Amino acid sequence: MDDVKNKMWAVGGGKGGVGKSLVTLLLGASLARLGRKVIMIDADLGGSNLHTFTGMRYPEYTLADFISRKVETIDQLVVDTPVNNLQLICGADDILGVANPKFTQKTRLFTHLKRLEADVILLDLGAGNSFTTIDFFLYAPNKIVVVTPQITSIQNAYGFIKSSLYRLLSQTFSKNTEAVELIKRASYSVQGETIDSIAKLYEAFKAFGEEYQEKLLTVVSGLNIKLLINMVRDNKEKNVSDIIRSVAKNYLGLDIEQFGIVQYDNVLNASINKMSGFLMDGKQCVANMNFYDIAYRINKDLARQAELLGAIAHEKEEPSPVGPSVAPLTPSGTSPAMTPSLGSAP
Ligand SMILES: Nc1ncnc2c1ncn2[C@@H]1O[C@H](COP(=O)(O)OP(=O)(O)O)[C@@H](O)[C@H]1O
Ligand SMILES: [Mg+2]
Secondary structure, three states, X not given: OOOOHHHEEEEEOOOOOOOXXXXXXHHHHHHXXXXXXXXXXXXXXXXXXXXXXXXXXXXXXXXXXXXXXXXXXXXXXXXXXXXXXXXXXXXOOOOOOOOOOOHHHHXXXXXXXXOOOXXXXXXXXXXXXXXXXXXXXXXXXXXXEEEOOOHHHHHHHHHHHHHHHHHHHHHHOOOOHHHHHHHHHHHOOOOOOOOOOHHHHHHHHHHHOHHHHHHHHHHHHHOOEEEEEEEEOOHHHHHHHHHHHHHHHHHHOOOOEEEEEEEOOHHHHHHHHHOOOHHHOOOOOHHHXXXXXXXXXXXXXXXXXXXXXXXXXXHHHOOOOOOOOOOOOOOOOOOOOOOHHHHOXX
């Protein structure tokens, strides 16, 4: 895994209005309050509004300025929010063509995004299954799908997960047009289609050999998706995750993680239209408590990861006292002589 990319978190979910932006904002704010440096990116390139949630009316710079090369480096777009440690890059929905950046524009954007200095970078994605949205989602190693107990949200979240997996497969096997054709067939929900699941696709891939089948399994098992259920009003509604997880397992072979539950919060909802700054002041409301719990877990994981990376780096710098298990080669290609104190047992 690319360590620099590891800090990227995408927040998607297929449907509009399920709370993707709110999750980005309140999760970001909770992490920032735990001392993490967080940058939120409004990657909803058709309906950006994250800046409004932070209390900002008119963004001075947006991603469009970067895409159109008005600014050369992305850090010029970063603005502060009322929360310490929490910064934002505003989205762009007013400039024709930006909602569908070209491949080269996307590559340049991704390259610059991962260079941003932060502990956590949260990508707030737009609704729908456009390639741009899915590419953002696939790019981030940490993938959150936000869903509400509404049936339409469940359908859209599943559709989004499915589209992401099949796009990833199409990209992986792009050199083999026959394989891509099979992936396409599996991805369309056409009545009477015999290849309608990953298991069936796996069978069909037999024609290309075991290597293809193994690769298919590697891609599927490598797609780690975290499910966050938002606007939960009672315990029964928590079952939403079981529905999505079992369908995704049966048809897509995916093990989806139950990541968190955020309750419906009247106080929060009422405050949004007022633009009162309530969202940003971190007051204890139900939803904020839920987000704090999730942020606390992420924070702990980050600390564990840092410890691990630190230990690995330390090991590289200072080999253990008994010496490295494989003697390093000298530039000339021969092993260096062991020092007598380490080399001979008493
Ligand atoms: N946990 C919640 N409790 C109450 N209302 C919520 C909650 N999450 C989201 N909302 C409401 O849903 C609206 C849409 O949220 P938003 O984050 O803009 O969705 P999306 O980004 O997915 O389109 C918000 O303006 C807010 O009123
Ligand atoms: Mg949004």
